[in-house]
Amino acid sequence: MISSHQLEEWRKVSEECIRKWGDRSPFGILHTQLHPVDIETMLKALPACLEEIERLKESVLDMVIQFGYYSKVHGRLHITTGGLSALENAFSGLGWEDPHPYPQGECEYPKCHAHATCGTPTKDGYKHVCGEHFSALQALEDK
Numbered sequence: 001m002i003s004s005h006q007l008e009e010w011r012k013v014s015e016e017c018i019r020k021w022g023d024r025s026p027f028g029i030l031h032t033q034l035h036p037v038d039i040e041t042m043l044k045a046l047p048a049c050l051e052e053i054e055r056l057k058e059s060v061l062d063m064v065i066q067f068g069y070y071s072k073v074h075g076r077l078h079i080t081t082g083g084l085s086a087l088e089n090a091f092s093g094l095g096w097e098d099p100h101p102y103p104q105g106e107c108e109y110p111k112c113h114a115h116a117t118c119g120t121p122t123k124d125g126y127k128h129v130c131g132e133h134f135s136a137l138q139a140l141e142d143k
């Protein structure tokens, strides 16, 4: 969800782009061709455009998480592009460095930082764990 503060910032940047660069504006329209009503119409469309960008970013994020390569850097889980140009573009779109830290994808077994590739219900709720700790966690639950 986009905050009203963020929306206001983007509105200012868009207005500045239209005034300064005209034909290089995000809308690709010459400033001299624009009537103030056109600018107002475009700015009214801005929230819907920003929502669409956010939705697309979430889709890119889902794809990166599913298709990215996982490795450890300094003992913590990271996602990398593996040198694939499609993933490099996706990382760029997300504003991520390569490799990108991904602690939320780590195994929830104590002191394990491996990639959590499976999950199981436990007394303390659903846990995401690595393959090694999947059976260990189930054995603990069976006791």
Ligand SMILES: [Zn+2]
Pocket (backbone or CB within 6 Å): 107, 108, 109, 112, 113, 114, 129, 130, 131, 132, 133
């Ligand atoms: Zn583990």
